Amino acid sequence: MSQATPSRSIWSNRWAFILVTIGSAVGLGNIWKFSYLAGASEGSVGVFIVVYLTCVALIGLPLLMAEILIGRRGRGNPVVAMLNTAEESENSSWWALLGWVGIFGALMILSYYSVVSGWMVDYFWQSLMKGIQVDTPEKASAAFNAMMTDPWRLIRWHTVFMILVTAVIARGVIGGIEAANRIMLPLLFLILVLLTLWGAVAGDMPAALRFMFNLKPEAIKPGVVIDGMGHAFFSLSLGMGAIMAYGSYLDKQTNIGHTCVWIALAGVFIGLLSGAAIFSLTFGYGLAPAAGPGLILQTLPLAFTHMPGGRVVAVFFFLLVIFAAWTSAISLLEPFVSWLTERYGIRRTRAAWATALPVWLLGVAVCLSFNRWSEFTILDRNLFNVLDHFATRFMMPLSGLAIAIYVGWRLGKVIVVDEIRLKQRVFCLWFNVLRFVVPVGITLVFLYELVLREKLG
Numbered sequence: 001m002s003q004a005t006p007s008r009s010i011w012s013n014r015w016a017f018i019l020v021t022i023g024s025a026v027g028l029g030n031i032w033k034f035s036y037l038a039g040a041s042e043g044s045v046g047v048f049i050v051v052y053l054t055c056v057a058l059i060g061l062p063l064l065m066a067e068i069l070i071g072r073r074g075r076g077n078p079v080v081a082m083l084n085t086a087e088e089s090e091n092s093s094w095w096a097l098l099g100w101v102g103i104f105g106a107l108m109i110l111s112y113y114s115v116v117s118g119w120m121v122d123y124f125w126q127s128l129m130k131g132i133q134v135d136t137p138e139k140a141s142a143a144f145n146a147m148m149t150d151p152w153r154l155i156r157w158h159t160v161f162m163i164l165v166t167a168v169i170a171r172g173v174i175g176g177i178e179a180a181n182r183i184m185l186p187l188l189f190l191i192l193v194l195l196t197l198w199g200a201v202a203g204d205m206p207a208a209l210r211f212m213f214n215l216k217p218e219a220i221k222p223g224v225v226i227d228g229m230g231h232a233f234f235s236l237s238l239g240m241g242a243i244m245a246y247g248s249y250l251d252k253q254t255n256i257g258h259t260c261v262w263i264a265l266a267g268v269f270i271g272l273l274s275g276a277a278i279f280s281l282t283f284g285y286g287l288a289p290a291a292g293p294g295l296i297l298q299t300l301p302l303a304f305t306h307m308p309g310g311r312v313v314a315v316f317f318f319l320l321v322i323f324a325a326w327t328s329a330i331s332l333l334e335p336f337v338s339w340l341t342e343r344y345g346i347r348r349t350r351a352a353w354a355t356a357l358p359v360w361l362l363g364v365a366v367c368l369s370f371n372r373w374s375e376f377t378i379l380d381r382n383l384f385n386v387l388d389h390f391a392t393r394f395m396m397p398l399s400g401l402a403i404a405i406y407v408g409w410r411l412g413k414v415i416v417v418d419e420i421r422l423k424q425r426v427f428c429l430w431f432n433v434l435r436f437v438v439p440v441g442i443t444l445v446f447l448y449e450l451v452l453r454e455k456l457g
């Protein structure tokens with residue numbers, strides 16, 4: 001029997017859906033991760049960006065449509081949506097596993113996502129209250145390390161961020177998620193445009209663009225290709241039930257294909273724009289971009305210290321990052337919370353706080369992995385890196401692979417055509433890309449990465 005989910009909310013309109021999905025997509029991924037992955041692949045940044053853009057177009061966009069399709073057709077949280085669609089198409093209920101992977105994967109990501117967001121809240125607070133004064137790279141690193149080695153400080157801001165996220169989810173789909181995005185996303189966009197203009201005036205935009213689009217395939221390093229693909233998944237929130245959950249609140253009339261093009265374009269555009277802003281400030285002040293996960297917290301504060309009005313720019317920059325992270329984090333908490341409410345009839349408020357608690361605890365462990373527990377490593381990585389690598393390099397692509405197989409080969413064309421109402425030629429193009437290009441593409445990236453590792457050691 002299909003699991004009925006009677007009074008489910010529906011987004012106010014198509015634009016509200018586009019807004020919340022962009023809110024989910026644009027996050028720490030586009031700003032923090034993009035800049036540090038690009039910085040880390042120095043010499044092959046162009047390759048990283050080309051792989052990322054190609055994967056967004058050929059893998060991300062088709063999968064985005066497939067995930068929304070499952071959510072809307074299944075009308076339930078990711079587990080129920082998979083169950084319902086599997087039943088309708090006479091497939092095994094084992095497919096629901098994919099829903100489980102999604103909702104737990106999302107919580108796993110949220111645990112460290114919230115910690116990194118906490119760093120941003122910390123820096124925001126510092127800039128607001130006293131201004132961050134670091135005039136040498138040594139001082140900037142020392143300031144960053146002082147935060148990272150202080151477990152209480154990390155835990156405090158991680159806690160604040162988790163409360164912000166949970167409070168939104170507790171208020172519901174329309175009153176919480178949609179309302180929060182309606183306020184934060186336009187502001188985010190405005191700040192980003194201002195910052196990019198400022199980057200062009202005060203920084204070195206040509207150097208930033210040269211750095212980002214400099215294609216030197218011979219300088220390719222292992223990890224760059226899989227990072228590019230992983231990043232396409234991460235920055236489009238794919239494979240983790242978030243998009244499926246949001247799709248389940250979408251009305252029947254909205255055209256999934258057209259909507260997804262908007263979402264993917266906005267994600268890429270905002271990612272590249274923030275990259276351009278960050279790198280032009282970095283180069284404008286003669287700094288080096290390769291600083292790892294701490295990049296925007298070690299390099300940018302130096303630029304802020306030296307630039308006129310830097311304190312105000314810093315406040316706005318960190319506010320931008322917090323808005324971006326907040327609207328993404330809520331989409332990581334939503335899938336599990338909607339499962340709890342729909343499965344057990346628990347009130348949303350309770351479900352939200354009950355889910356947040358274990359995630360917060362795992363986050364506390366992540367905070368400790370930078371200091372007290374830093375000796376505890378798996379394959380030379382601390383807990384933070386283990387979670388991030390596992391989620392973005394394996395879980396997301398593999399779950400994407402399974403979704404492509406499910407919608408492309410198992411769901412049946414009748415259901416798919418009914419949900420994706422595109423002109424026949426466009427539909428065929430999308431469907432074939434989903435059936436062939438996506439699975440082959442993901443597999444090739446994995447194989448290529450293996451070979452590259454072998455060859456380059």
Ligand code: PHE
Nearest residue numbers: 025027028029234235237242
């Ligand atoms: N897309 C978000 C970002 O770029 C992260 C995210 C991943 C959100 C998966 C939801 C699901 O920061």
